[in-house]
Amino acid sequence: MKQLETTGLLDERQKFICLSGDKAGLKCESDSVAGAISQRACVYCGARVVLNPITDAYHIIHGPIGCASYTWDLRGSLTSGVETYRNAFSTDLQEKDVIFGGGKKLTGAIDEIVLKFHPKLIFVYATCIVGVIGDDVESICKAAEKKYGIIVIPVKSPGFSGNKSTGYRLACDALLELMSCARPAEKSIGINILGDFNLSGEMWIISEYLKKIGVNIVSRITGDSTCDEIMKAPTAALNIVQCAGSMGYLANRMEEIYGIPFIKVSFFGIEDTTNSLLRIAYALHDGKAVEKAKNFTDKKSKETASLLEPYKRLLHDRKAAIYVGGGYKAISLIRQFRELGIRSVMVGTQTGKKDEYEVIRELADPGTVVLDDANPAELEKFMRQTGADILVGGVKERPLAYKLAVAFCDHNHERKQPLAGYDGAVNFAKEINMTINSPVWKLLKEEAAV
Amino acid sequence: MLNGTPKEISERKALRINPAKTCQPIGAMYAALGVHRCMPHSHGSQGCCSYHRTLLSRHFKEPAMATTSSFTEGASVFGGGSNLKTAAKNIFEIYDPDIIAVHTTCLSETIGDDIRTYISQMEIPEGKFVVHTNTPSYVGSHITGFSNMICGFINYLSKSTGVKNGKAALIPGFVNPGDMREIKRIASLLGVDYTMLPDTSGVLDAPMTGKFDMYPKGGTKIADIIGLGDCDYSVGLGEFASAAGVALLDKKCKVKGNIMGLPIGIEATDRFVMELTKQTKGEVPYELEEERGQLVDIMIDSHPYFHNKKVAIFGDPDTVIGLAEFAASIGMIPRFCITGTPGEMFNQRMSDVFERHNIDGIAKPAADLFELHQMLKNEKVDLLMGGTHGKYIARAEDLPFVRIGFPITDRYIHSYLPIVGYRGAIRILEMILNALMDRQDRDAADQDLELVM
Numbered sequence: 001m002k003q004l005e006t007t008g009l010l011d012e013r014q015k016f017i018c019l020s021g022d023k024a025g026l027k028c029e030s031d032s033v034a035g036a037i038s039q040r041a042c043v044y045c046g047a048r049v050v051l052n053p054i055t056d057a058y059h060i061i062h063g064p065i066g067c068a069s070y071t072w073d074l075r076g077s078l079t080s081g082v083e084t085y086r087n088a089f090s091t092d093l094q095e096k097d098v099i100f101g102g103g104k105k106l107t108g109a110i111d112e113i114v115l116k117f118h119p120k121l122i123f124v125y126a127t128c129i130v131g132v133i134g135d136d137v138e139s140i141c142k143a144a145e146k147k148y149g150i151i152v153i154p155v156k157s158p159g160f161s162g163n164k165s166t167g168y169r170l171a172c173d174a175l176l177e178l179m180s181c182a183r184p185a186e187k188s189i190g191i192n193i194l195g196d197f198n199l200s201g202e203m204w205i206i207s208e209y210l211k212k213i214g215v216n217i218v219s220r221i222t223g224d225s226t227c228d229e230i231m232k233a234p235t236a237a238l239n240i241v242q243c244a245g246s247m248g249y250l251a252n253r254m255e256e257i258y259g260i261p262f263i264k265v266s267f268f269g270i271e272d273t274t275n276s277l278l279r280i281a282y283a284l285h286d287g288k289a290v291e292k293a294k295n296f297t298d299k300k301s302k303e304t305a306s307l308l309e310p311y312k313r314l315l316h317d318r319k320a321a322i323y324v325g326g327g328y329k330a331i332s333l334i335r336q337f338r339e340l341g342i343r344s345v346m347v348g349t350q351t352g353k354k355d356e357y358e359v360i361r362e363l364a365d366p367g368t369v370v371l372d373d374a375n376p377a378e379l380e381k382f383m384r385q386t387g388a389d390i391l392v393g394g395v396k397e398r399p400l401a402y403k404l405a406v407a408f409c410d411h412n413h414e415r416k417q418p419l420a421g422y423d424g425a426v427n428f429a430k431e432i433n434m435t436i437n438s439p440v441w442k443l444l445k446e447e448a449a450v
Numbered sequence: 451m452l453n454g455t456p457k458e459i460s461e462r463k464a465l466r467i468n469p470a471k472t473c474q475p476i477g478a479m480y481a482a483l484g485v486h487r488c489m490p491h492s493h494g495s496q497g498c499c500s501y502h503r504t505l506l507s508r509h510f511k512e513p514a515m516a517t518t519s520s521f522t523e524g525a526s527v528f529g530g531g532s533n534l535k536t537a538a539k540n541i542f543e544i545y546d547p548d549i550i551a552v553h554t555t556c557l558s559e560t561i562g563d564d565i566r567t568y569i570s571q572m573e574i575p576e577g578k579f580v581v582h583t584n585t586p587s588y589v590g591s592h593i594t595g596f597s598n599m600i601c602g603f604i605n606y607l608s609k610s611t612g613v614k615n616g617k618a619a620l621i622p623g624f625v626n627p628g629d630m631r632e633i634k635r636i637a638s639l640l641g642v643d644y645t646m647l648p649d650t651s652g653v654l655d656a657p658m659t660g661k662f663d664m665y666p667k668g669g670t671k672i673a674d675i676i677g678l679g680d681c682d683y684s685v686g687l688g689e690f691a692s693a694a695g696v697a698l699l700d701k702k703c704k705v706k707g708n709i710m711g712l713p714i715g716i717e718a719t720d721r722f723v724m725e726l727t728k729q730t731k732g733e734v735p736y737e738l739e740e741e742r743g744q745l746v747d748i749m750i751d752s753h754p755y756f757h758n759k760k761v762a763i764f765g766d767p768d769t770v771i772g773l774a775e776f777a778a779s780i781g782m783i784p785r786f787c788i789t790g791t792p793g794e795m796f797n798q799r800m801s802d803v804f805e806r807h808n809i810d811g812i813a814k815p816a817a818d819l820f821e822l823h824q825m826l827k828n829e830k831v832d833l834l835m836g837g838t839h840g841k842y843i844a845r846a847e848d849l850p851f852v853r854i855g856f857p858i859t860d861r862y863i864h865s866y867l868p869i870v871g872y873r874g875a876i877r878i879l880e881m882i883l884n885a886l887m888d889r890q891d892r893d894a895a896d897q898d899l900e901l902v903m
Contacts, residue, residue, distance in 0.1 A: 095589050116456065
């Protein structure tokens with residue numbers, strides 16, 4: 001069997017990298033090594049990306065200005081309603097606040113928002129230093145709720161208290177708190193969509209499919225949703241979980257609290273989209289929906305497959321490297337690349353879980369490099385070693401790929417077209433083809449050949 | 451978009467909405483990237499480092515390499531000393547930089563980490579360096595952090611041997627690599643032998659080679675930073691970003707310096723050129739005179755299209771001051787000029803500009819874009835200038851918009867080309883004219899659409 005070539009890697013890092021066939025398995029779900037150029041973000045970031053798409057919420061970042069500046073309108077979550085969430089609100093803590101406490105300023109900021117905008121819902125994110133300087137964010141939020149009769153939810157998310165996944169969990173807790181503010185209502189027959197953030201309008205595509213197969217949507221969490229919509233979530237009959245990394249916890253908790261069962265779904269690629277729609281219909285025990293789903297997915301997958309044909313010819317035998325946030329998406333991408341005749345030769349994630357890595361190692365072709373929380377040097381090393389033609393990743397990976405003359409597709413906040421569903425599968429093929437077969441690489445390859 | 455902004459301006463004491471600044475550490479990271487074979491190191495949670503790298507990548511469309519101490523609960527309770535020491539060891543081992551430039555964050559500042567002591571306890575490989583600066587995120591802005599990091603390098607490295615090296619120390623201000631190239635070009639044309647700190651040209655505008663260089667060719671060399679202490683004189687461009695470095699060189703190494711504004715526009719570039727010629731006692735070469743003449747020529751040709759146009763400018767203080775002066779000097783009205791960076795000096799400099807050019811203008815430091823938007827709802831302007839975040843206001847108010855400054859995350863090439871110097875002024879003028887004239891074309895009735903303008 002092929003051995004993993006590890007020269008130039010930190011000893012501590014070697015446990016986080018393996019080949020798909022390795023017996024030993026892979027270390028993951030731990031803190032980054034100090035001194036690494038980690039591609040990871042923090043707890044606050046995790047909490048913020050999950051809650052941010054709630055369009056009518058006011059997100060106050062309690063801390064020095066940076067955390068608000070960097071996350072202002074941070075992901076391409078689209079809205080069909082108000083655009084409140086696209087503003088940046090912060091207490092912009094100053095030195096004197098750090099010395100004397102920032103509590104008064106936070107109370108003031110909430111007062112000013114209430115006076116100006118009459119909000120229904122405010123999230124207060126406590127960043128790194130808030131706990132250290134001793135602000136009692138919880139009491140301040142409670143007092144404001146009482147004073148104004150609105151919902152003010154604290155999200156205590158100091159960056160150092162774990163990694164992005166910890167932040168996802170905090171966001172889920174905040175969502176549960178929001179749901180608990182609703183009055184008990186009668187159960188409906190619809191579903192909640194968990195873990196779609198309506199990047200480039202993907203939530204709209206999925207909603208359209210569900211409508212076509214006769215499935216009602218109660219609440220979308222959190223893409224293009226509102227405070228009221230999320231509060232209705234407990235009445236749903238089923239949760240479908242798309243981004244399991246961020247929302248698996250919420251699904252589990254909602255099952256415990258509200259007795260709502262859930263299934264994991266993925267809408268990336270034809271195969272996953274078809275399976276997901278069918279499984280939703282079955283899970284609802286709705287014969288009509290099953291029938292409709294069969295017809296719909298049958299028609300759509302044939303249609304889409306024929307649309308992919310020309311791209312398959314153009315992309316035949318290419319090799320892909322994947323480096324994304326969560327494991328579930330990586331799994332979908334391996335399948336989706338396979339649909340296009342592309343082999344995945346390197347697969348990594350920032351915060352993938354053990355069971356997800358198991359699946360990846362089984363699913364990927366033998367010899368595929370699998371790695372957790374990689375740094376740029378490792379990405380470079382293994383993209384070179386495996387001869388990847390394209391990297392799928394996020395903002396920090398894009399310029400790295402380009403420097404290595406490797407094509408790139410953003411499957412994160414900066415995706416430019418919807419990549420979900422059948423429509424997304426075609427967009428994905430188009431985008432992969434556009435970047436891999438662009439003439440801009442030609443010059444370099446000619447120079448390299450000389 | 452963002453049209454929820456109400457017209458009525460009410461005083462805000464606690465709430466910041468839509469900031470026109472960000473925090474110190476990213477400025478320090480940017481400055482450190484301008485030193486050759488330097489690894490910027492963020493001593494805090496890993497999110498900080500990730501955010502800064504992301505924003506720098508979004509602005510420059512280049513990889514921005516930096517490491518982090520990856521703080522955990524433990525570090526935030528017991529101090530980040532062991533994280534920093536482990537980090538330094540790992541960084542030298544795996545990334546092999548010549549120097550690590552540590553900057554702090556709000557967290558490591560608040561828990562009181564003593565970086566200088568940690569560094570003194572490190573085992574630093576022979577011939578390598580570790581420097582640091584304090585960049586508490588709750589003081590100043592990214593401009594302050596940039597300024598502090600420059601001081602960090604000078605503090606640790608620059609030495610006066612007692613023998614002058616005949617060079618000028620140039621501190622370029624918080625500007626793009628394209629500007630740094632232009633400042634160097636002007637200095638070279640004037641026959642000035644210089645060391646510029648920092649110098650991100652060749653780093654954040656490095657050419658495509660088909661391979662990834664962790665440390666591209668550009669950046670100020672460590673030996674040259676040490677040699678700053680022997681320079682004949684120093685020139686700092688942009689008071690907010692460069693004054694501290696100039697003052698420190700004077701205090702530490704007795705290198706006398708002159709602090710001036712960023713050379714944006716014709717007057718400021720004249721002053722910069724005069725300052726350097728005063729030092730060299732040389733002549734201004736024809737090449738520069740020609741560029742200046744071209745700029746004047748273009749100004750005259752096109753003046754009917756920008757004359758008396760009202761403009762709102764936002765961004766970093768040194769940039770806004772420079773742009774406002776240039777706008778005023780060509781007959782535009784810089785009506786609203788705001789920066790997110792705090793500092794009374796901004797008001798003083800802007801008052802100078804307003805008075806000299808008889809402008810009825812409003813300037814405000816420590817302001818935000820929500821407030822600027824409100825100002826513009828109450829009084830319409832003809833043009834908006836600033837970073838990408840202005841696009842929300844431009845769309846809501848249907849204003850022509852020139853992207854200039856930091857950050858620009860939705861356009862390409864901007865960081866390669868200068869806004870400083872005479873050539874930079876020509877470029878600014880082209881951007882202003884294109885924005886105004888495209889708008890005129892867009893809004894013209896069929897019968898008014900002109901072929902020749």
